[in-house]
Amino acid sequence: MISIRYGTVLFALTLLGACGDRPQALGFKGDESASAGTLNTSFKSSDWKAGDKASWEQALRARAQNQNDYVKTP
Amino acid sequence: MARMKFICDAERCIECNGCVTACKNEHEVPWGVNRRRVVTLNDGIPGEKSISVACMHCSDAPCMAVCPVNCFYKTDEGVVLHDKDVCIGCGYCSYACPFGAPQFPSQGTFGVRGKMDKCTFCAGGPEANGSQSEFEKYGRNRLAEGKLPACAEMCSTKALLAGDGDVIADIFRNRVVKRNKGAEVWGWGTAYGSKQAGQPNKAGGKS
Numbered sequence: 001m002i003s004i005r006y007g008t009v010l011f012a013l014t015l016l017g018a019c020g021d022r023p024q025a026l027g028f029k030g031d032e033s034a035s036a037g038t039l040n041t042s043f044k045s046s047d048w049k050a051g052d053k054a055s056w057e058q059a060l061r062a063r064a065q066n067q068n069d070y071v072k073t074p
Numbered sequence: 075m076a077r078m079k080f081i082c083d084a085e086r087c088i089e090c091n092g093c094v095t096a097c098k099n100e101h102e103v104p105w106g107v108n109r110r111r112v113v114t115l116n117d118g119i120p121g122e123k124s125i126s127v128a129c130m131h132c133s134d135a136p137c138m139a140v141c142p143v144n145c146f147y148k149t150d151e152g153v154v155l156h157d158k159d160v161c162i163g164c165g166y167c168s169y170a171c172p173f174g175a176p177q178f179p180s181q182g183t184f185g186v187r188g189k190m191d192k193c194t195f196c197a198g199g200p201e202a203n204g205s206q207s208e209f210e211k212y213g214r215n216r217l218a219e220g221k222l223p224a225c226a227e228m229c230s231t232k233a234l235l236a237g238d239g240d241v242i243a244d245i246f247r248n249r250v251v252k253r254n255k256g257a258e259v260w261g262w263g264t265a266y267g268s269k270q271a272g273q274p275n276k277a278g279g280k281s
Contacts, residue, residue: 028147028157031200034217038204045220057075057238059220064237067226068245070252 077133077152078195078217079239080226081246082125085256086233089114089124093225093234097128100196100224101213107177109193110225126225126234129154129175129193137167137176151217152239153195158211161189195236196223 035057037050044050048059065071089112097103097110110128131154138146138154145160146167167190168176179188198215201208208215216224226236235242250257 026143026160028145028160028200031147031149031155032203033150034197034203034215036203036218038215038218039202040204040215040219043204043219048220056220060075060217060222061238061241063220063222064235064241064245067222067229067232067235067237067242068248069232070245070248 075151076239076241078131078197078237079152079242080126080128080130080195080223081235081242082127083233083235083246083249083256084115084123084125085249085253086231087112087124087126088231088233090230092228092230093126096224096228097193100216101194102209103191103213104179107179107191109175109177109191126229127173127175128225129171129195130173131193131195136170136172140166140170142166147200149197151197153197153217155194155197155199155212156190156192157200158189158191159200163187163189165190193223196221 033053035051035053038044045059045063047062048055091112094108094110094112098108101109103109110126112124112126114122114124116122131152133152135146135148135154137156138148141156142164143160143162145157146154147157148154163178165176165178165187168174168178175192177191179191180186194212194215196214196216198204198208198218199212201211203215203218214224216222221227223236226234235245
């Protein structure tokens with residue numbers, strides 16, 4: 001008799017559990033910074049340290065100067 | 075660091091479509107989706123000008139403003155990205171964007187419109203930097219590798235510049251000063267109808 005009662009309660013809880021609402025928050029959930037580095041380390045350029053934002057910014061500024069062909073010619 | 079930006083120097087662009095190809099190849103962009111394309115003004119007329127166009131990573135991005143599910147976000151570097159897990163493919167962003175950047179792949183048996191795809195400034199998406207899932211959804215994350223976008227680095231004439239806005243603005247300004255022309259191909263006169271870019275129009279308005 002007790003097991004039937006427990007079974008009924010368990011069944012009722014299971015049914016009620018299905019009525020629960022999953023969180024439906026919209027929007028973006030977060031992203032790690034580019035300066036944090038990459039899992040794909042074999043393609044990482046070597047002139048900065050992963051996690052060091054200042055060195056990453058410096059490396060990108062230096063790299064951007066590769067597009068400045070006026071500094072390549074006298 | 076300032077915001078990451080693109081500038082295309084129309085005096086240098088030779089409409090080779092190298093940037094388009096570099097982007098397609100780098101990110102394995104599917105058939106029918108063009109994150110970047112080359113647009114030619116006055117095509118076939120002597121003096122035609124070409125510019126390479128993709129997402130301009132607007133400072134006040136209209137796509138972000140209209141998205142009903144708020145899937146867009148902006149990184150610390152000013153790159154406008156989106157979360158494909160949140161995107162519902164409604165297309166509002168494509169109506170809002172003045173550059174035609176948002177693209178929608180045809181997916182499914184009945185050609186149902188897929189989730190939006192656009193230029194990421196080679197910065198991937200919300201998944202872990204350099205992960206396989208990030209690559210499959212957004213393409214390579216070159217920024218996290220310490221590199222600039224493939225389109226600009228591949229550009230043979232260095233018409234397309236990408237990087238820190240202050241740095242590339244300096245490069246472009248230096249070019250204009252050295253060659254003594256070229257700034258006028260961008261701006262009001264070109265966009266809104268003077269006969270010759272950089273020259274006053276007949277109505278006497280400033281070009």
